[in-house]
Amino acid sequence: MVTQIVRDADRTGTGRTGINLTGARSVSGDVLEVTGLGVEYVTDGDPVRACAEVTFTLRRGEILGVAGESGSGKSTLITALTRLQRPPAVTTAGSIVFHPRDGGPAVDLVAASPKELRALRWTSLSIVLQSAMDALNPVMRLGAQFADALRTHDRSLSRDAAWARAAELLATVGISGDRVRSYPHELSGGMRQRASIALALACRPELVVMDEPTTAVDVVMQRQILAQVLRLRRELGFAVVFVTHDLSLLLELADRIAIMYAGRVVELGTADEIYDDPRHPYTRGLRDSFPPLRAPLRRLTGIPGTPPDLRRPPSGCPFHPRCALRFEGCDTHLPELVDAGGHAVACRLYDAADGGMADVGLPARTADGTEGRAERRIEDGIERRAEHRTEGGAR
Amino acid sequence: MTTTPAPSAPGTPAPDAPVLEAVDVTKHFTVRSAVGTRSVVRAVEGATLSLPRGRVVALVGESGSGKTTLARLLAGFYAPTSGEIRLEGVPVRQRRGRVERGHHRDVQLVFQDPFGSLNPLHRVRHNIERPLRLHHGVRGKAELDRRVRELLERVALTPVEQFVDKFPHELSGGQRQRVVIARALAVEPKVLLGDEPISMLDVSIRLEMLNLLDRLRTEDGLALLYITHDIASARYLCDDIVVMYAGEMVEGGPKEHVIADPQHPYTRLLVESSPDPGRGARDREALFDADADSLGEPPSLIDPPAGCRFHPRCPFAMDVCRTQAPERINLGDGRWARCWLHQEGRAGELARPGAGVEPVAPGALAEPAAAPTATRTTQETQ
Numbered sequence: 001m002v003t004q005i006v007r008d009a010d011r012t013g014t015g016r017t018g019i020n021l022t023g024a025r026s027v028s029g030d031v032l033e034v035t036g037l038g039v040e041y042v043t044d045g046d047p048v049r050a051c052a053e054v055t056f057t058l059r060r061g062e063i064l065g066v067a068g069e070s071g072s073g074k075s076t077l078i079t080a081l082t083r084l085q086r087p088p089a090v091t092t093a094g095s096i097v098f099h100p101r102d103g104g105p106a107v108d109l110v111a112a113s114p115k116e117l118r119a120l121r122w123t124s125l126s127i128v129l130q131s132a133m134d135a136l137n138p139v140m141r142l143g144a145q146f147a148d149a150l151r152t153h154d155r156s157l158s159r160d161a162a163w164a165r166a167a168e169l170l171a172t173v174g175i176s177g178d179r180v181r182s183y184p185h186e187l188s189g190g191m192r193q194r195a196s197i198a199l200a201l202a203c204r205p206e207l208v209v210m211d212e213p214t215t216a217v218d219v220v221m222q223r224q225i226l227a228q229v230l231r232l233r234r235e236l237g238f239a240v241v242f243v244t245h246d247l248s249l250l251l252e253l254a255d256r257i258a259i260m261y262a263g264r265v266v267e268l269g270t271a272d273e274i275y276d277d278p279r280h281p282y283t284r285g286l287r288d289s290f291p292p293l294r295a296p297l298r299r300l301t302g303i304p305g306t307p308p309d310l311r312r313p314p315s316g317c318p319f320h321p322r323c324a325l326r327f328e329g330c331d332t333h334l335p336e337l338v339d340a341g342g343h344a345v346a347c348r349l350y351d352a353a354d355g356g357m358a359d360v361g362l363p364a365r366t367a368d369g370t371e372g373r374a375e376r377r378i379e380d381g382i383e384r385r386a387e388h389r390t391e392g393g394a395r
Numbered sequence: 396m397t398t399t400p401a402p403s404a405p406g407t408p409a410p411d412a413p414v415l416e417a418v419d420v421t422k423h424f425t426v427r428s429a430v431g432t433r434s435v436v437r438a439v440e441g442a443t444l445s446l447p448r449g450r451v452v453a454l455v456g457e458s459g460s461g462k463t464t465l466a467r468l469l470a471g472f473y474a475p476t477s478g479e480i481r482l483e484g485v486p487v488r489q490r491r492g493r494v495e496r497g498h499h500r501d502v503q504l505v506f507q508d509p510f511g512s513l514n515p516l517h518r519v520r521h522n523i524e525r526p527l528r529l530h531h532g533v534r535g536k537a538e539l540d541r542r543v544r545e546l547l548e549r550v551a552l553t554p555v556e557q558f559v560d561k562f563p564h565e566l567s568g569g570q571r572q573r574v575v576i577a578r579a580l581a582v583e584p585k586v587l588l589g590d591e592p593i594s595m596l597d598v599s600i601r602l603e604m605l606n607l608l609d610r611l612r613t614e615d616g617l618a619l620l621y622i623t624h625d626i627a628s629a630r631y632l633c634d635d636i637v638v639m640y641a642g643e644m645v646e647g648g649p650k651e652h653v654i655a656d657p658q659h660p661y662t663r664l665l666v667e668s669s670p671d672p673g674r675g676a677r678d679r680e681a682l683f684d685a686d687a688d689s690l691g692e693p694p695s696l697i698d699p700p701a702g703c704r705f706h707p708r709c710p711f712a713m714d715v716c717r718t719q720a721p722e723r724i725n726l727g728d729g730r731w732a733r734c735w736l737h738q739e740g741r742a743g744e745l746a747r748p749g750a751g752v753e754p755v756a757p758g759a760l761a762e763p764a765a766a767p768t769a770t771r772t773t774q775e776t777q
Contacts, residue, residue, distance in 0.1 A: 069597040188692055218457035218624060223668040224690045245598055248627070248670040274671060284571030290600050291605075291631035293654065293671035300631070306567045366719050 009356050013111070023151055031207055031239045032058040032081075037110075038093035039073070039263075041082045044350030048310050050089070051263045055337065058207070060101075061233065065254030065271070067247045069307050073263035074243045078211045081241065082127050085110050100124060101206050113359040118130040123153050126200040130212040131190035135199075136184040142195055143168065146202055151204050169198040173228050190221035196230065201232060209241045213267050214249070224251055249251040259283045262308050262318035269343035279345040281325045317348065325349065398596040412484055413445035414503060415469060415619040417585045420478035422464055426697075434697045438464040440642045441478070444722075446618040447588055449748055451608070453629035453650070454622045455665070457693055465639070466588045469620065482584075488493045491561065500530050507591040509571035513563040519574050520559045523547070526581040546577040550607060569600040586618045587611065593628065606630045625671045630654055635729070636663045639706040641693050648730030658732040658745060660685035660709045664690065703735065711744060767777035 004005045005376040021152035039051040060066050068074045079085040081096060091163040096109040098120070107116065109125075123351050129135040137145055146166030151157050157165070167177030175187075184192055188300040193213060200208055210229075230253075233240065242254060252272065257274045259267040259282065268278040287305035308314055314321050320330040330348055337346040408660055439461040446452055446469075454462050467473050469480060471487060471494030480487045485497055513522050523543050524655040527533040533542060545553050550573040552558045562616040572592060579587060589608065593601040596681040609615050609632055623629050629636055630650050638661065646659040657663040666689075690710035694700050701708050706716040716735050726738045736742050 070597060190692055219626075219668045220457065220664055220668075220690050221692065246670065247598070247670040251672050252670055286599060287672065289602055289671075290643045290672045291602075291627045291668070292673045293630065293669055295673040297631060299606075300602045301606070303599035304603075306569060306600065308598060 020081060027058045031060045031101075032080070032241075033097040033099070033106075034058075034094065035097070036094035037077075037080060037091065037096065039076050039085070040090055040092050042090055042344065043311075044218045046311075047092075049263055049313070050310060051080060053337070054094070054263075054265055056258055056265065056268060058239050058241060060206070061237045062256065063233070063242055063254045064244040064249035065257040066241060066260060067250050067257060067382060068260035069245060071262075071307050071310060074245075074260050075311075076263070077260070078127070078209055078241070078243055081109070082125065082209050083112070084127070098124065098207070103283060121150050122203040123206060124205055125207050126203070126205040126249045128193075128197050128200045128210040128213045130215055132196040132216075133184065133208060134349070135196045138184055141181050141183055142170070142187075143244055146170075146180070149199060149202050165202075170203075172232060173198045174224070176282070178365060184252055190217050190225070193217055193221075194225055197225065197229065197232075201236065201238070205238055207239050207241070210243065212244050213242075213244075215244065222249070225382060226341075237324040241335040247274075247286055259286065262313060263317065264346065265309060265344075266319065266347070267343075267345045268337070269345075276345075279343070280319075281323050281349075282319045282346075285322075285368060301362045317346075371382055413447045414483060414555070416445035416481045417442050417465065417469060417475075418479045418481060419443055420462075420465070420468055420475045420634065422468055422473060423476045426776075436643055437699055438696055439468065439647045440643055441645055442468075442635060443638075444469075444620075444644070446620055448585075448618050449610055449612055449616040451619040451621055451633040453633035453636045454620060454639060455624065455626055455629050455636055457624060457665075458698065459641075459693055460639040461642040461696075462639055463590055464642075466504060466590050466620065466622055468590055470502050471498045472504075474500065494678065496530070500582055502586045503584040504588045504590065505572075505575055505579055505592045505728075508574050508595055509568055510549055510563075510595070512575050512681075513571060513578075514554070515630045517561050518545075518560050518562055519566075522563070522574060523578050523581050526578055530582045542581070546581055546598070547574075549580060549611075550574075550577045566603055567600075568596050569604065572596060572604060576611075580611070584617070585746060586620070588620045588622070590622045591624070592621075594623070601628070602631075608632060616721065626654065626666060627671065637666065641698055641699055643704055643735070645705065646730075646732040646734075648726070649728065651730060656746070658726060658730065658737070658742065659705075660711055660736075662732075663745060664708075690774045711741065716741070 008230045022117045023282075034057070035055050037051055038049065038053040040047040040049050040294065049348070050329065054073075056064070056078060066074050066077065076085070076089060077091065080091050085091065091110050094110065098107045098109055100107070101124075101161035109120075112120070136142070140148075143163045143166040147168060149157060150162045150165055151159070152384055163180060167180045170179055171177050175191055175194060175198070179187070179191075184195075187195065193216070197213065216265060217225065217384060226249075229240070232238075242250065247257075247259075251274065252271075254271050256270050257266065258265045259274070261280075261282050266279065267274065269277075274283060276297070278287050282303070288300055291297070291300060303322055308321070309317055315334055316329070316331040316332070316333055317326075318325045323330065327348075333348060333350045335346045335351055337344050338350065340350070418600045419728055420439060420442045424436040426436055427433050442461070442465055444452070444465070445455070448699060455605055464473070468475055471480070471489075474489040482498060482501055487494055520543055523546055524533075524539050527539060527542055531738060533539055533686060533746065540729050547555045547558060552570060552573050558566070558570065558574075563574070568573065576587075576592075587608075591607070593604045594595050596604060605628060606766070608621070609617075610617060612619050619633055633650050635647065636653045637644050638653070638659065640661045646657065646662045648658075653662060654666055691769075694704060694707065700717075702718045703709070703712075703721055705718045706712040709716065710767055713735060719735075721733045721735045722737060723733050724729050728735070734742075736745060
């Protein structure tokens, strides 16, 4: 079935043939390559750039966390990745290249036709939405919704077999099989969300995009749902793009984390790097916005100011109005995301062209006198903020 | 082992009496289904809580645990089915389901949703002037203006000129929540009840709001009830924590003790399930292990389980738990819990070996960011 789809995709394809029969897995471990993605909302006035130059790769079986505040473009990114966006949102730049598991040719989702997308959905690419009540059809029994998805993508499946499969799928997320005859409103919020995860996994996709799947449920249910997602990922090997505003959750769950601010990825690194060694001042501020549960308490300040209005984005680095470490030029120069050994950051503190520390992390650089411009600035900033705090109290 | 049915001030040295207290308060709602059958939702059962001056008490629990109902009982929006709300020791009288206006002058409630709790048709000025006129009879433009300025300055909405003539939709969520708090303060209350006041705000501005509440507590000596499902923010702001489950209070005490060494299986589950940035990916396997796959769900409050309401999910459940509700046991240091483990002498089993729960010295405030910076340096020079 999947090969059939891929062949279809290839016929209409983009010329990016180079089919490797040994399988994509050996060629690259990547399932998704996003390059220079830009999404704009077309309005009467100037278009609003909700996502700009978003570039990342998703490895097979990986959980990539995307963290950001409201208005950071994370939901726009999700709808662009899954091609579920509706006007006035328009993808204006970049590509989203999907590499199928069986080594078929890569598909650019941005250029794909609705028919190609329909073939990829559920079997290769699926989504879990924040509110399960919106994702499930309220007037269809659960089993019917599963059977609908299953039988559309496997015509040989009988009705009874599809319902039986639905019961199995529900059991994998801890819902007893006899619930297939229930309507969504008969389930609790946590059960509905688990059912929608089971539905997203029904056709064994390679990539599941999750848009704040646990925001509407309580912490105990959240842990339960995430435990199930991790177990199913071990069993089925899908990759996850997990979008949330809760960085503390991602630090525990994700393999790598992308931090978004004002529509741009400002930092991308492993969960440990983001926690132990956040480079972007925004990442640092965001990390320090979550009070610890066990570590000794200290007074935290959050990040002063408010997130920018994307209709009138600040010039230069979008974070500069709130940044304690800004220096000359931050209000005019837009830093690019620069990769330094897998840990990428978009901040002029680390930018060689601006006299910063492009090769931050190299001992040679730190040994000669130029050591730690970034370091010093960050420490300065902390002191400055600490003073600020003692003067002004809670601001 | 002592049992006290209704102790007055749990977890406080209590130099003076609590400002507001709930004594054995129960609230049942009658609901009617489409076919006309009546059923009773037991939203809050036997809740006892006291709010002393200058202290922050956190009420923690999952949605549906009765936190908001209790806040509304304390604020006088509902009349308790049984039990008593006392304001400075005097029982609050209800007349036809409503309290007298005087109660609202002393007790104010801040709602979760700053988008829904301000009148969108009126400017910030009007929203704040209204309580001044209603509760304090302030007349005269100059006097009103002075008071409004003062209030906006107290919640750090400065420069005041920028905000006072704006409509709520022109403000960000954090600014709106400040206006809501300023409006509550206009009444000059003795008690502020915050019903998840930060959960709808952006992460980076939540802390400013918590710091503001903390300042109101220290500077004005307000008694504060902070309702939340986020146990980490409760730890940041509060002095004491009370945990609710399915309409009942299950544990209470000084925050560091409750979080580091829970004395009720539900508290333990809640603390273990809460994300902790300090825990990191290293402990992922332990956090999301097979046990976490089936943790169960809170019961229906229409037909709650007999005995202890937590027993169907409790790993320690005994026969007695299924039939008899446990009593409130004082554990010293202002701590108490309602669990049969304490009455049966099995409390030691609550400490989970190797769970990484180390008691932390209460109130220890380390220097900001000292440790992370150090880590950072070592990593960069690698």
